[in-house]
Amino acid sequence: EVQLVESGGGLVQPGGSLRLSCAASGFTFSSYEMNWVRQAPGKGLEWVSYISSSGSTIYYADSVKGRFTISRDNAKNSLYLQMNSLRAEDTAVYYCAREIVATTAFDYWGQGTLVTVSS
Amino acid sequence: QSALTQPASVSGSPGQSITISCTGTSSDVGGYNYVSWYQQHPGKAPKLMIYEVSNRPSGVSNRFSGSKSGNTASLTISGLQAEDEADYYCSSYTSSSTLGGVVFGGGTKLTVL
Numbered sequence: 001e002v003q004l005v006e007s008g009g010g011l012v013q014p015g016g017s018l019r020l021s022c023a024a025s026g027f028t029f030s031s032y033e034m035n036w037v038r039q040a041p042g043k044g045l046e047w048v049s050y051i052s053s054s055g056s057t058i059y060y061a062d063s064v065k066g067r068f069t070i071s072r073d074n075a076k077n078s079l080y081l082q083m084n085s086l087r088a089e090d091t092a093v094y095y096c097a098r099e100i101v102a103t104t105a106f107d108y109w110g111q112g113t114l115v116t117v118s119s
Numbered sequence: 120q121s122a123l124t125q126p127a128s129v130s131g132s133p134g135q136s137i138t139i140s141c142t143g144t145s146s147d148v149g150g151y152n153y154v155s156w157y158q159q160h161p162g163k164a165p166k167l168m169i170y171e172v173s174n175r176p177s178g179v180s181n182r183f184s185g186s187k188s189g190n191t192a193s194l195t196i197s198g199l200q201a202e203d204e205a206d207y208y209c210s211s212y213t214s215s216s217t218l219g220g221v222v223f224g225g226g227t228k229l230t231v232l
Contacts, residue, residue: 035221037165045157045165045208047221059220095164104212104221105155105170112164 002026002108004096009113016086016117022079022096022110030054030074033099035106036081038092038115048094049081064090086117122222123148123209130230136197139227141209142190147222149190153212156185156194159226160205168207169194196229204231 008020022034036048049070050059058070069082079096093114097106124142131137141148141156148154154172157165167176169185172192182197192211196203209224 044226045159045210045223047210047223050220100170103155103170104153104210105167106157106165107167107170107176109164109166 002098004098004108004110006094006096006110006113009094009115011116011118012086013119014087014117017082017084018086018115020081020083020094020096020113020115022081024077024079024096024098027098029072029077033101034072034079035097035099036070036079037095037097037106037109038090039095039112040089040092043092046092050099051079083115086115088117091115091117122213122215123211123224125207125209125224125227127225128228128230130232131196131199132232133199133201135199136195137199137229138196139194139207139209139229141192141194141211141224143192143211143213143222144190146215147211147213148187148192148209150214151212152187154185154187154192155210156183156192157208157210158203158205159208165208199231201231204229 003025005023035050051070067085071080093112095112096110098108152172156169159165172187173185184195207227213222
């Protein structure tokens with residue numbers, strides 16, 4: 001069974017940092033592109049970042065470019081999102097999501113982890 | 120303001136059919152067959168319902184279908200059931216450098232009367 005489990009969310013002050021993790025199981029992690037998608041409270045979905053299966057290709061939404069860094073460790077079946085210079089508008093539930101190869105469609109999602117940026 | 124435009128809400132009675140539209144541009148919906156649709160119940164993670172405009176993942180009911188014409192994609196749900204009441208989001212690949220790789224619609228709340 002495919003499982004994605006996020007962790008690392010919490011309360012952080014504006015300007016602070018947080019590192020999210022996503023533990024994958026039930027599939028060959030190294031064969032899949034992965035993404036982070038977020039959802040602010042009561043709002044819609046927003047794509048955040050993409051990483052290719054090998055980690056060699058990375059994309060970011062303009063709203064997080066220069067502040068967030070996506071990475072993966074295929075040996076540990078894990079995806080990460082390093083978030084720096086956090087702002088109030090980064091407050092959201094962050095989901096990791098597996099992508100159906102080269103389709104931009106996300107077929108499996110984690111349960112999400114809440115990041116709250118507030119003083 | 121979302122990159123893709125969806126109606127805020129739609130409604131229908133059990134057994135009826137409804138259609139949710141998703142309007143973009145030639146840089147996203149109109150230019151590529153990489154449109155997806157997601158269903159999200161309150162407090163839950165999104166669930167993929169349609170990908171590549173009209174493909175259904177294994178396990179998704181054939182009551183759900185997708186199509187595209189020009190810059191507008193559509194999700195049709197036939198034989199509405201109470202459990203279909205949820206928020207629905209479309210997404211598309213985008214070649215717009217200012218939006219990144221994937222754009223979502225603002226979401227549509229489906230109410231089953």
